[in-house]
Amino acid sequence: MLKKLKKLLHWTSNSKPEYDISPKIYEELKPFRLPIILIILVFLFGTLGYVAIDNVDVFTAFYETGITFTTVGYGEMYPMSDNARIFSIFLIIVGFMVFTLAVGVVIDVIQKGNLLTLLKERRMLYKIARLKKHYVVCYHTKFTIELTNEFKKAHIPFVVVSPEEDLEDIAKKYNYPFFIQAEPHTDIAMKKAHLSSAKGL
The missing domain is CATH 1.10.287.70 (Helix Hairpins)
Structure with a gap:
């Protein structure tokens, strides 16, 4: 039953993020x-x-x-x-x-506000770390809005990576369950998006 639930949610057994922001939180x-x-x-x-x-x-x-x-x-x-x-x-x-x-x-x-922001990001990173075979969507644009709508209809997990400062509000508006506020195509952003377990970019 647990395996079926993990498969439905696209979760992996390894839930540790590739990029650790704990040092920033401790700071x-x-x-x-x-x-x-x-x-x-x-x-x-x-x-x-x-x-x-x-x-x-x-x-x-x-x-x-x-x-x-x-x-x-x-x-x-x-x-x-x-x-x-x-x-x-x-x-x-x-x-x-x-x-x-x-x-x-x-x-x-x-x-x-840095501490609260980091704690929210840490919680998001742990959620993303549980995903497997997801897609990493770069930038929030009209095209990616349509693309993510198709992903949601097909129950395909995805992570939106975009540099907008109000990305959290955008994610609520367009129902992005997983998102990272960062400039795409950087090593840190891809680690946060858990690209190693993703199906595509």
Whole structure:
């Protein structure tokens, strides 16, 4: 049954793309490293601070650090000393600075839009990698619109490769299930289109 389904969907057992964009995704994720490291350090510093000041257990100190860092306002988890309250004020200030930095990084990454674009492309590449005996259609033109319509009628899989920036919108309009935004006839574009398992170009 599974083999018949794979044959119907023109899927291969090897679903790994020929062109790996993971390094680009990791590069876009690099800005998140500093906020994550700072958050871990704040929790470590806060936990050790409460343990040292009021001699509470590690879990209570960690929990107190969490509600202080996030300023959720649950109140004190145990009767604090004055030194612990002063430490909490300092922790709130540091936590606010780290939180502001983290929000700034997230907003900057979202505004650039590169990460979301790469994640969408990665998902598309894995879908294309499952195809076999498909056709790679170069450029979006009136001729290729007619050609892909015939492919769809005959249930023949195809991948459209075209450099238009709004190719995603074009694909939705003309019902292209698989597409790559790139200049055709380049090695990278053909690897993304999985030409090695294609039936024709």
